[in-house]
Amino acid sequence: MIKIVWVFLFLCLAMDAKDYTYNAKTIKTINILVKKHHFSRAEANRLFRHVKVQKTALRAFIPLKQQTRRKETRTPEQIAKAKKIRNKYGSWGRYARLTVNHRRTQQGIAFIQKHRKVFDAVQKQYGVPKEYIAAIIGIESAYGQNVGKYPVFDTLSTLAFEKNRRNKFFNNQLIKFLALSKTENFNPKNVYGSYAGAIGLCQFMPSNYLPYGVDFNRDGRISLQNPADAIASVANYFKKNGWRTGEPVAIRVSYAGTRFNRLKTGYKYSYHRKNLKGISPIYFWDYDKKVRLIKLQKKSYDELWYGAKNFFVITRYNHSSYYAMAVHQLAQKNKGIPIIYENICDYYRQKRKRWTLFRSH
Numbered sequence: 001m002i003k004i005v006w007v008f009l010f011l012c013l014a015m016d017a018k019d020y021t022y023n024a025k026t027i028k029t030i031n032i033l034v035k036k037h038h039f040s041r042a043e044a045n046r047l048f049r050h051v052k053v054q055k056t057a058l059r060a061f062i063p064l065k066q067q068t069r070r071k072e073t074r075t076p077e078q079i080a081k082a083k084k085i086r087n088k089y090g091s092w093g094r095y096a097r098l099t100v101n102h103r104r105t106q107q108g109i110a111f112i113q114k115h116r117k118v119f120d121a122v123q124k125q126y127g128v129p130k131e132y133i134a135a136i137i138g139i140e141s142a143y144g145q146n147v148g149k150y151p152v153f154d155t156l157s158t159l160a161f162e163k164n165r166r167n168k169f170f171n172n173q174l175i176k177f178l179a180l181s182k183t184e185n186f187n188p189k190n191v192y193g194s195y196a197g198a199i200g201l202c203q204f205m206p207s208n209y210l211p212y213g214v215d216f217n218r219d220g221r222i223s224l225q226n227p228a229d230a231i232a233s234v235a236n237y238f239k240k241n242g243w244r245t246g247e248p249v250a251i252r253v254s255y256a257g258t259r260f261n262r263l264k265t266g267y268k269y270s271y272h273r274k275n276l277k278g279i280s281p282i283y284f285w286d287y288d289k290k291v292r293l294i295k296l297q298k299k300s301y302d303e304l305w306y307g308a309k310n311f312f313v314i315t316r317y318n319h320s321s322y323y324a325m326a327v328h329q330l331a332q333k334n335k336g337i338p339i340i341y342e343n344i345c346d347y348y349r350q351k352r353k354r355w356t357l358f359r360s361h
């Protein structure tokens with residue numbers, strides 16, 4: 001009986017696994033691994049003979065149109081609740097609820113406290129405030145509590161060889177990942193990460209490992225599962241992408257009206273402040289370089305912010321204005337400083353039906 005169970009289990013696993021050694025793209029990849037990254041052909045073939053195809057991960061990179069319709073599994077109550085939240089908060093409100101919430105703030109303060117010595121040393125060496133590093137780690141992996149459950153080798157192989165819109169990118173990541181397994185001496189089949197193959201507390205893609213990874217605890221290897229290495233690696237990433245020590249990141253600004261459509265917003269467009277008539281910071285801001293206009297859509301009005309160069313640096317980690325703003329706001333909260341404007345805004349929102357606060361003056 002036990003034998004039958006084992007055979008059954010083996011068959012289940014086998015059905016799940018795919019042999020890629022006959023795949024033309026895989027053969028090319030194997031050739032690169034053999035020529036450039038010290039793999040023997042037998043060893044590389046062994047790896048690709050049993051790849052567990054990661055269908056959920058693949059789904060994220062196939063255009064919606066090509067996906068087979070997903071079955072609705074939510075109850076009518078759950079659907080109604082999701083709709084209510086969608087209508088109640090606006091796109092920024094929904095995003096912020098997931099990224100800059102009370103729980104994440106409390107955990108962030110505790111995380112900084114727990115690793116204070118490392119944070120102090122890293123901040124001194126790289127010039128990046130500890131709260132911003134912690135905010136990145138908070139958003140990326142809930143301070144290390146969620147570094148991902150996808151097997152990285154299988155995930156990157158699936159995304160490299162099963163048709164999707166980013167095959168080339170993932171094939172490159174796969175090669176980098178396997179090259180790393182040689183230089184850093186780990187078994188590629190034992191590493192777990194995100195559905196896109198990102199690794200560790202800071203969720204680096206394999207291609208970021210060598211250029212930005214730091215062995216801060218000096219144990220001879222860069223381990224992004226290790227808090228000290230991960231903290232220093234985030235700081236190093238920021239520094240190498242142009243972080244300016246001591247400069248601000250962003251400030252809330254006022255403008256006339258409730259929706260802002262006058263100029264292009266987002267991290268890609270920068271303006272001289274003298275050309276932004278009628279838009280001004282809500283308190284003194286010591287920064288005279290070019291700024292980005294960052295629009296946060298809420299249900300009944302748009303919040304507008306100036307983003308400085310350091311704001312742009314955060315978008316190098318993840319190319320999204322909302323992401324960088326969430327990092328900024330979480331960092332502010334991680335400092336333990338109450339956000340004054342939030343209190344003022346809430347006060348006026350209660351006083352007035354229509355949002356007219358901070359009109360230009």
Ligand SMILES: [Ca+2]
Nearest residue numbers: 215219221223
């Ligand atoms: Ca290390």
